Amino acid sequence: MPRSKQKSALFSRRLRAARELRNLSQAELAERARLQQTAVSHYESGTRRPSLRNLRRLSEALEVTSDYLIGYANEPTPLPASGEPLFRDFSRLTTADRELARQIVGQLARRSKRTHV
Secondary structure (H helix, E strand, O other): OOHHHHHHHHHHHHHHHHHHHOOOOHHHHHHHHOOOHHHHHHHHHOOOOOOHHHHHHHHHHHOOOHHHHHOOOOOOOOOOOOOOHHHHHHHOOOHHHHHHHHHHHHHHHHHHHHHOO
């Protein structure tokens, strides 16, 4: 299979998987992404490819990166940016509460690592 067809097939599979992960129908995804339902159907079937604008709309609606959808990343979501609410809230904590938050996040990370091994 030519490389462009492989990428298109990967995009179609990942788009559908991300939609199903969010428990959305094609119509619901289309509404969130401000697209036509038929466009989502075409993207998932691999008969059409989205424009960059529509790719961005899909990734935002699904809360995944566009790099994940097109196969340049293996994880659907990036690590949080420093401007995200979790980090903004963290900066408002006292020193003692920051240490407690670090410990809790560390425990969650270790637990997550054990369940994904």
